[in-house]
Amino acid sequence: MSGLWPVPDVLGFLAGEWDVSRSVRDLASGEGGSFTGTTVFQRLDPAGLLHLESGTFTWQGVARPASRTLRFLPGPAPGTADVRFSDGRPFHALDLTTGHHLAEHPCAADLYRGEFSVLDPERWRTAWRVSGPAKTLLLTTAYTRRP
Template identity: 75%
Template sequence: MGEFWPVSDVLAHLAGRWRVERSVRDLASGTEGHFSGVTVFGGLEGGGLLHEESGTFTWQGVARPATRTLRFLPGPAPGTADVRFADGRPFHALDLTSGRYLAGHPCAADLYRGEFTVRDADRWRTVWRVGGPAKDLVLTTDYEREG
């Protein structure tokens, strides 16, 4: 098997509960943080998945509860997704039919560039590089299916 694991239907693949480990590195200061928690992809009325992440984020020795909600809606092509913020604003497209996808999202003066890779049926990773006048970050998140 190659380095990437193709996924024919991203929404069907992501449905369920995942353990999450994320490292956050500030390249400008060298500061590092860590998030540990779970993400649940549950069904949305009308199709798609509600992504609900919760856990603990530790930054500069201070641990705080952290949550994030996204909407993964059916994309324009079969098996793809249209990822949106909780309020419905567009975030990025997602197509894992090759097992790998590159996404971009401009946010004010910053640019988010994401790489999504699927390792096998139960493991996938995202790496977001955030650059701009106020940010120089790398966020690496590993997901492992629970159950």
């Protein structure tokens, strides 16, 4: 893919604070929602990052506080990450050495397919498509480094 920015060290790249803007679309009903907030990637001892996301999720005109925590640990190859839920369960691998990565995560009967794209040193985005009997969603997120 052209126009992508390769990242030799994903943990080094992500460290710091990011503004987050996410659109959520229910592909079955056409309903839409949004999330706006911040994500902080703070250092974990001895290695890795703690991903702390917080903000406001709006669905059907109702705004609510929302947050999530993930762990980004060093991956099996230099510069990659092993992404885990806050309780340690595996989520997905992450390799941005080309500026682009595809990931999958089975969750009960649903399948999450993610696409990660680094646009430049200050911006990256994700698109997760969720399909299965419980939900059919498209979640698109833009991250911009905070000054």
